[in-house]
Amino acid sequence: MSKRPVIIDTDPGIDDALALAIALFSDELDVRLITTVAGNVSLEHVTDNTLRLLGFFGKDVPVAKGAGEPLLEAFVDASNVHGKTGMEGYDFPEPKRELLLSEHAVNAMRRVILESPEPVTLVPIAALTNLALLFAMYPEVKENIREIVMMGGSASRGNKGVMSEFNIGTDPEAAQMVFQSGLPIVMAGLDVGLKALVYPEDSEEIRKMGKVGDMAYHLFKRYRGGSFQTGLKMYDSCAIAYLLCPDLFETAETYVGVELRGSMTAGCTVVDLKGYLKREPNARVCLDVDGERFRVWFKEALAKCI
Ligand code: BDR
Ligand code: CA
Numbered sequence: 001m002s003k004r005p006v007i008i009d010t011d012p013g014i015d016d017a018l019a020l021a022i023a024l025f026s027d028e029l030d031v032r033l034i035t036t037v038a039g040n041v042s043l044e045h046v047t048d049n050t051l052r053l054l055g056f057f058g059k060d061v062p063v064a065k066g067a068g069e070p071l072l073e074a075f076v077d078a079s080n081v082h083g084k085t086g087m088e089g090y091d092f093p094e095p096k097r098e099l100l101l102s103e104h105a106v107n108a109m110r111r112v113i114l115e116s117p118e119p120v121t122l123v124p125i126a127a128l129t130n131l132a133l134l135f136a137m138y139p140e141v142k143e144n145i146r147e148i149v150m151m152g153g154s155a156s157r158g159n160k161g162v163m164s165e166f167n168i169g170t171d172p173e174a175a176q177m178v179f180q181s182g183l184p185i186v187m188a189g190l191d192v193g194l195k196a197l198v199y200p201e202d203s204e205e206i207r208k209m210g211k212v213g214d215m216a217y218h219l220f221k222r223y224r225g226g227s228f229q230t231g232l233k234m235y236d237s238c239a240i241a242y243l244l245c246p247d248l249f250e251t252a253e254t255y256v257g258v259e260l261r262g263s264m265t266a267g268c269t270v271v272d273l274k275g276y277l278k279r280e281p282n283a284r285v286c287l288d289v290d291g292e293r294f295r296v297w298f299k300e301a302l303a304k305c306i
Helices: 014-025 043-057 105-115 129-137 139-144 166-170 172-179 200-207 210-222 237-244 291-303
Strands: 004-010 029-036 063-065 120-124 145-151 185-188 231-233 249-258 269-272 283-289
Touching (some): 014 237, 043 063, 105 139, 129 172, 139 145, 185 249, 200 210, 200 291
Parallel strands (some): 120 145, 145 185, 185 283
Antiparallel strands (some): 249 283
């Protein structure tokens, strides 16, 4: 079976680092390009972190640097969760700069999508700024996109604001453009991210899984997405898990809009499960995940990262 071509748009970020590891070592995914966007930390840091991870993994995937700020909102990072540089806790090698393209992420995505003989899947695990710009500038790419499988949003409450999840709340306008793109979308948001937990006994097992496991363990010690003792939230790995093992998730086809003007709710994904808005579904939303099976899947996937 040929590998599924994907482009991952990311802001590493500790949970991004784990999601990237699993995708890059998977036998089923062909990561053609990694694009970066400001999010967990600045664009410079997330790009450096991506290049460090690729050097550490020994994977030569091209990287393109994207948007350094949201379309309209002021940029606010999540260094309180991921540390000052975004990947605190492990001594990574220097960034592998030869993998960095001179093209902007949006142009690199366009090229890779149009050059691909098979439709490409986009996997944003960060703010949707790059994707929104891509669709605005080069709508022709939509013809060769299979689907978008994102980590972002929530059918319940938020983790950036009362009702907003971080990736959507960082750039709500971009998110709305993506949800209105007409492309098939899978949204793996907080409803599953908050249940995709790694417990201390898992971390101890992971630590023994070679150098990637050891790296993960040290990042976990510094990660503030949940707690080491009561469970660390592997948000971004949910998007990769959906690609590789969709039956872990319970989903619903529904309409998702993004609240742009709410004085207290901007950045909220309005997931219209009951059809109040009378709009056609534009996304498949992951509403639940089997947390126990996720743990097993996550550890098996990490064990392959050698
Ligand atoms: C999302 O926000 C970021 O901090 C994580 O990397 C993840 O993509 C979770 O809300
Ligand atoms: Ca992320």
